[in-house]
Amino acid sequence: MSAVKDHIDQAVDRLAESLQKLSLTIHAHPELCYEEVKAAGWLTEFLAGQGLKVERGVGGVETAFRATIETGAGPTIAIMCEYDALPAIGHACGHNAIATAGAGAGAALAAVREQLPKGCVQVIGTPAEEGGGGKVKLIRAGIFRDVDAAMMCHGWDKWILHQDLLGIVRVGFEFTGKAAHAAADPWEGVNALDAVIQTFNTVSMLRQQVKPSARIHGIVTNGGAAANIIPEHAACLFYVRAAELDYMWDLHRRVIACAEGAARATGTSLKVIDHSESAYEPLKRNDTLLGAFRANLLALGATESPEIKDRLGSSDVGNVSQVIPCIQPMMKIAPDGTPIHSRAFEAAAAAPLAHAGTLTAAKAMARTTYDLLADPGLLAKAKGEFGA
Ligand SMILES: [Zn+2]
Ligand SMILES: [Zn+2]
Structure with missing residues (x-):
C-alpha cells in the first residue's frame, strides 16, 4: 500500500515545475465569479495532458469542469478545485493554490492509474466560491449525485484539519x-x-x-x-x-x-x-475522512495546528458537505499570522512557501483518495458517520 503512496508523492514531485507554473499563471490573471474562463482553460488543458478525461461546462456552468480517471466499477471520490479571485485584491484567498493542489492530486492519481483499485476519481472545477455559489448550482445540476466522498484544501497560514464554516x-x-x-x-x-x-x-x-x-x-x-x-x-x-x-x-x-x-x-x-x-450551508464535519487525511498529512511531515473556534467564515463547500461526506482541510501557504483576503495573503499565494504547501496538499489528497478506493471499510465508515 505504501509503495503506491510513494509513487503518488514521486508523481507530484515530478510535476512540481508545471504545477508551480499553473499556480503562478492563474495567480497573475485573477478572474471573478463565473468569469474564470482562462483558469478553467489552463486547468483542463493540464489535466487532459495528464491523461484525465475532461468535460468542460458541466452542470450548465460555463467555467465548471470535471476531469475523470476511471479504473472500473467502484466508488467515486471527488477532489474539488476553486479558481475565482476577489474584486480589487486578486487571489487574496489563494484559490490559485486550491486549484493547483486539486489538479496536482488528480495528475498524481492518473500517473499511478495502473495501481489504483477499481473506482473513479473526479477532479471537479467549482467556480464562483466568493459569493456566486458555484457548488450550489453544481449540486442542483446533479454533479455530486454519484460522488461518494469529496475533499479540497483551502489556503491558510497553518495546517488545520477542520474549521467550522457558518x-x-x-x-x-x-x-x-x-x-x-x-x-x-x-x-x-x-x-x-x-x-x-x-x-x-x-x-x-x-x-x-x-x-x-x-x-x-x-x-x-x-x-x-x-x-x-x-x-x-x-x-x-x-x-x-x-x-x-x-x-x-x-x-x-x-x-x-x-x-x-x-x-x-x-x-x-x-x-x-x-x-x-x-444559502451557504455550514460545514458538516466528518472525522473519518479527517482521520485518513491527517495520517497522510503527518506522514508527509506537516505540523497540524489546533482548530480555530472564533473568526468563522462561510463557503459553498458547506453545501457539498451536507449532501455527501466532505472535508476542507486548511493548507499552510502563508507565513503565520497572515489573514486571508488581505494584500499580504495575495502576495504569499505566489511565494515559494505557498508552492511547497500546495504540493504537500496535493500529495495528501491523492493519498487519501487512494485510501478511500483501496479500503471499502473506510468509505463505509465515512458514510456511516455522515448518515448518523
Ligand atoms: Zn475567500
Ligand atoms: Zn477562499
Whole structure:
C-alpha cells in the first residue's frame, strides 16, 4: 500500500515545475465569479495532458469542469478545485493554490492509474466560491449525485484539519404603511419605518438568547422618503449565520417572526424577500475522512495546528458537505499570522512557501483518495458517520 503512496508523492514531485507554473499563471490573471474562463482553460488543458478525461461546462456552468480517471466499477471520490479571485485584491484567498493542489492530486492519481483499485476519481472545477455559489448550482445540476466522498484544501497560514464554516442565509423585509403629513395629520399615517426599527429591536432581543457562534446582522435598505412624510415604504435586509444547518434555519424562522411581529404591532403589511435558494450551508464535519487525511498529512511531515473556534467564515463547500461526506482541510501557504483576503495573503499565494504547501496538499489528497478506493471499510465508515 505504501509503495503506491510513494509513487503518488514521486508523481507530484515530478510535476512540481508545471504545477508551480499553473499556480503562478492563474495567480497573475485573477478572474471573478463565473468569469474564470482562462483558469478553467489552463486547468483542463493540464489535466487532459495528464491523461484525465475532461468535460468542460458541466452542470450548465460555463467555467465548471470535471476531469475523470476511471479504473472500473467502484466508488467515486471527488477532489474539488476553486479558481475565482476577489474584486480589487486578486487571489487574496489563494484559490490559485486550491486549484493547483486539486489538479496536482488528480495528475498524481492518473500517473499511478495502473495501481489504483477499481473506482473513479473526479477532479471537479467549482467556480464562483466568493459569493456566486458555484457548488450550489453544481449540486442542483446533479454533479455530486454519484460522488461518494469529496475533499479540497483551502489556503491558510497553518495546517488545520477542520474549521467550522457558518451557514449563511439572507432574508429581506419590505413593509408598507400609509403616507401622511408627519406634523399636520400624523394620526392618518401608518409608519413603515417603525416596523423596520421594531424588527431591529426584536432581533436584538432575540440575539441575547442565540448560541455564541450564531451571527445575525442587518442594514436598513429603505428608511423612507422625507422626514415630513410618515414613511409609506421601508425595508431592511438581514444575514443569519449559524454553525449548524438546523439551527440556521431555526434562526431564519425566528428572524422572520420578528418582522411579522413588527408588522402586526405597527399595522403595516409585510413582504418577506426570500433568499433561501442562495444559502451557504455550514460545514458538516466528518472525522473519518479527517482521520485518513491527517495520517497522510503527518506522514508527509506537516505540523497540524489546533482548530480555530472564533473568526468563522462561510463557503459553498458547506453545501457539498451536507449532501455527501466532505472535508476542507486548511493548507499552510502563508507565513503565520497572515489573514486571508488581505494584500499580504495575495502576495504569499505566489511565494515559494505557498508552492511547497500546495504540493504537500496535493500529495495528501491523492493519498487519501487512494485510501478511500483501496479500503471499502473506510468509505463505509465515512458514510456511516455522515448518515448518523
Ligand atoms: Zn475567500
Ligand atoms: Zn477562499
